[in-house]
Amino acid sequence: MTTRPSWKSWFDWRSAIFALVLAVAASFPLLFSSAERRDFYFFEVTLTSTHSGFTQLFWDMGRGITEYDSSSQPLKVEPQPVRYRYMLPSGTLASLRFDLINRHSVMTLTQARIVNRRGKVIRNFSLDEFQVGQQITRFEPQGDKLLVETKPEGNDPVLDLKFAAPVVLPKYPLAWLIITAPVLVPVFLLGLIIGSPAVGRFLTPRLSRVAAWAQRKPGAAIALTGALAVAVQMHPVVFFGKSFVSPNNGSLMLYGEQPSVPGATQTIWCDGMGSDVGAMLFQHLYYPMIQRESLFTHGELPLWNRYCLSGEPLLGQGQTMFGDPFNVLTILADGASWAWDIRFAIAHWLLAAGLGFIVLRLTRHPGAALLVTVGGGFIGFFTFRINHPATFSLCYSPWILWAWLGLIEADTTKARARWFVALLLTNALVMVSGTVKEAYMAMICLNFAGVMWLVLLPAAGGRRWKLAVIAGGGGAIFILLTAPLWISFLAALRHSVTGYDTPTANPLSLAQFIGFFDDIFYRQNLAGENVLGPSLNAFLMLGVLWWLVHPRRWKSDPAGSGLALAALVPLALGFGIVPPAVIVKIPFLANLVHVGNVFSCPLIILAALLAGCGLRDAIVRAREPGWLAGWARMIGFVAVLATAYFLATRGGTKSAFFRGYASSLGVAVLAIPAGFWWAQRRAQPGLIAVVLLLGLPLLLWRHGQYLTTPFNHYAWIPGDRVNIHATSPAVSFIDQLPREPGRVIGFQTNLFPSYNAALRWESLYGVDALRSWHYQSLAGAFGLERVWMWDRAVPEEGMLQQLRAYDLLNVSHYVADHSDRPRDIHGLQLLARRDLDVYASPTVWPRAFFTNRLAVYANVEEFAMRVSTGDGRPFAAVQAGEDRAPTLSADLSGREIRPGTDFRLTGNKTTFVVDASGPGVVVLTETFYPEDFRVTVDGKPTHYFRVNHTFKGIGLERPGRHTITFAYWPQHFTTALWLAAAGLVLFVATYFWLRREPRHP
Helix, strand or coil, X not given: CCCCCCHHHCCCHHHHHHHHHHHHHHHHHHHHCHHHCCCCEEEEEEEEECCCEEEEEEEECCCCCXXXXXXXXXXCCCCCCEEEEEEECCEEEEEEEEECCCCCCEEEEEEEEXXXXXXXXXXXXXXXXXXXXXXXXXXXXXXXXXXXXXXXXCCCCEEEEEEEEEEEECCCCCHHHHHHHHHHHHXXXXXXXXXXXXXXXXXXXXXXXXXXXXXXXXXHHHHHHHHHHHHHHCHHHHXXXXXXXXXXXXXXXXXXXXXXXXXXXXXXXXXXXXXXXXXXXHHHHHHHHHHHHHHHHCCCXXXXXXXXXXXXXXXXXXXXXXXXXXXXXXHHCCCCHXXXXXXXXXXXXHHHHHHHHHHHHHHCCHHHHHHHHHHHCCCCHHHHHCCCCHHHHHHHCHHHHHHHHHHHHCCCHHHHHHHHHHHHHHHHHHHCCCCCHHHHHHHHHHHHHHHHHHHHCHHHHHHHHHHHHHHHHHHHHHHXXXXXXXXXXXHHHHCEECCCCCCCECCCCHHHHHHHCCCHHHHCCCHHHCCCCCCCCHHHHHHHHHHHCCHHHCCCCHHHHHHHHHHHHHHHHHCCCCCHHHHCCCCCHHHXXXXXXXXXXXXXXXXXXXXXXXHHHHHHCCCCCCHHHHHHHHXXXXXXXXXXXXXHXXXXXXXXXXXXXXXXXXXXXXXXXXXXXXXXXXXXXXHHHHHHHHHHHHHHHHHCECCCCCCCCCCECCEEXXXXXXXXHHHHHHHCCCCXXXXXXXCECCCCCCHHHHCCCCCCCCCCCCEEHHHHHHHHHHCCHHHCCCCCCECCCXXXXXXXXXXXXXXXXXXXXXXXXXXCCCCCEEEEECCEEEXXXXXXXXXXXXXXXXXXXXXXXXXXXXXXXXXXXXXXXXXXXXXXXXXXXXXXXXXXXXXXXXXXXCCCEEEEEEEECCCEEEEEEEECCCCCEEEEECCEEECCEEECCCEEEEEECCCEEEXXXXXXXXXXXXXXXXXXXXXXXXXHHHHHHHHCCCCCC
16 A cells, blocks of 8 residues: 655645745845836836937936936837836935937827826826926917927927926835745745755755765866856846947947947946946957057057047056957957957856865865855856956956965976966966956965965975075066066156045944945945945855854964965055055055055955855854854854944935845845755755855845846946947948048047047047147147047037147048038038038148247247147147257248148057158147157158157258158067066076976995
8 A cells, every 4th residue: 555645745834934034135125126126116207309319207206306317218219109118216206307319309208197006097288387497499289289399409308297286106005925936936946946855855866966076076167167157147148138338327439329330229328336447348348459459469568548538558557458369359250249258257167166176175175165156156246347357357367366375286396396386377367467456466466375385284294494595586576577667667657647646534434344245235335336446245255254253263274374464464454444545655656546446456355265165164053052152253254344334324214125125135144044954954955955055146246237227336247349440331431531631520429439449530539648748738738629528529519619639630521420411510511421520620620740940938838829729730849958859940920831741650669751841740640648659751760859748759960751660669668578587587597497306325
């Protein structure tokens, strides 16, 4: 007789309890922010428009009109009236503001109303309730519709809706269930399934085989786990055609609105949460394109960038990633979006797997290593920086410690030689990763951690001094090998102005240190809850705190002690323990400014590895007495951090999402360790599965990417991947014009700074950190704001006042918004109307010219006045005191001007021909940097000087036809190459010396 299976074989009440607790916790962010949900009510209006564009509805809930309190829609030209819907939150509406379109249009409006999600009308609006706000030229009620025409030059026309009484939009009776069910129900059901004893019986033998394989091949398990974590974390990029470098992430490119490149279709901006997405999208994105042209087209080292700011150092910026082996992919792909996305995926994997490999070697515990690998795939830094090049600096940096560990543990001479090479290469990889501040400070802090290991780890044994000599010698060789990088950077820095010239130190608040484990705590201090600083994540926080609350075990864990001691340095500098007044007196540190952000990066690496030591200890000792006491101390530590935070921010308003998310984290931090302990004590594999598969996502979910989320200001949704080099009719038209070298700029926000490099067009603008002070001051004298504020629009109106400046700066062509009918811009000639309208300046100064007169001016303001009030023809002038300039007549009235011809432009060189009528000067309208150019006239070297305030000039003593070459070669760069060569010789010699076998008697 067969017995029916007991319900206990299908249901485990312990797993069910934890599944319910974690499911409820997962629903907290939805529950607490329910008042801000925007899918219960909608504002509807029927529209027609003569032009496509962008339309936006703002609402006032008692805190005024803000960008956050708005809903937007793309506006299209349709043959029939179209009903548009704008999401509204629940609450009390004081008024509405309707931004009709972002350009000129003739529109009609009918049937304005508010409805709920079931279509029930809450409030109808009569056309009489609309009022003219701004930039409206016609406002005519016509029966049941309203005719509106916006100003031709307007980009923000507004209609206001004022109510006689506030409009109340209440919650539905079943709102709480509607809000929480999509998360609570599936999470709970998943927990019931994976916690079921029957499922456990099915999975246990299979998972046991996987665990046995992971024990045998932990390296392969870590590599695979890291790949899976990265694939999940960035699944929109990996599987759904999204991109880290989409213009929708926060940049314009060719066109002054989204979509910003030809062929793109996404019209909305992605919410970058205040992250510095511009560093990549405005600057680093284009470096591989310039490097590709220098290397493969011209056969030159990529030292100079002629495309931005009228010419500037390229390698000397210290951020070009030249030398990064993974940058080869973006160079070969000409900076294509897909190549950048692959690079980000590789970097994320290097971080996750690198942390896992190091923890494995430190702890010899595959379980702890795998958990750290998963946690490393969801570092909170990814939410803070999103696509910043500092991502590469952070992700490469753990491998410095990996090399240190290998060197310390090497037990043969050949192994020691290999790890010596690895130590130099990993440091070099971080150095060329694309940042200066983050990369250099990471190298210092993490190499210091390696020294701590060298002192503390038993594996070093009696070889400590020998290894210290090897590491110190390697450091000296590293300095020699990398001399071309740091010498070119220092040479450019010496001759440049940056935003970091004023010594400043901005640490993060130690009282708000809990934000280091999840940056949502930092963000409550900023308007709009924008990002403020990097963070680890709440899961790895558990490992860190477990290690910290067990001081009796510190002595038995020298690896963790070395990490903790090394972490004191970035902690003290990044969180104000070392006073800012002291930091600003330390060379180099004084100019970091954002010391909190910079030193959080190495602290993240050290803390993640320390978490591995803590997790190993927590797992190994789970069945020992006192485990719950340790758990209680850890929770007490969290309570202290939280109390310090709330005392420091007392009185500050916390957002609804914060309250829900923080509550969710609190429940998870309490429940996950308790569930793990209970599962270990009771030998419940189903409960462990519930704790891991439900608990880890609860602690990590916000640091992933999404295709859609109700919390798009707290978790990132990337934009569409686009073809950055897509063909434009206007661009093709300009490229086919026969023309001498000239620069191109865009009106309004067209042709965004640095995108011109993708088109191989030279421009006045750029976003690079190191720039010529003389160029900056000249732009200031002329009021060219976009030179230093690159998101400023260049207005078409008033062009005549600044045309002289643009002519001086060799701006030959302009692109403007396409218009339906030709329009005049004073002083310019309309050449073509394509996707953009193309204009040319008939009075542009040539790129290079000869003149027989040389004026003298006292300051930049006087020079700008001479240009603006002169006759419009080119001239040469030097500032008083320029001792290298020849002595010529300063009377410009009879000057002779002869343009240069036969131009040959490469990455680092400009060669041209001039016909001189006699003694005079030659002006090249490319940015002057002292001591950094080699100039030849007819093959013979000559000196150059600063002319026209920011450009280069040479003197000619005799008439005739002369071939002139300006070649960029940074000061001391030849010496740097010799130092690198010496370093290479020493590197090879040291390698073979280290690997030699000792002689035995």
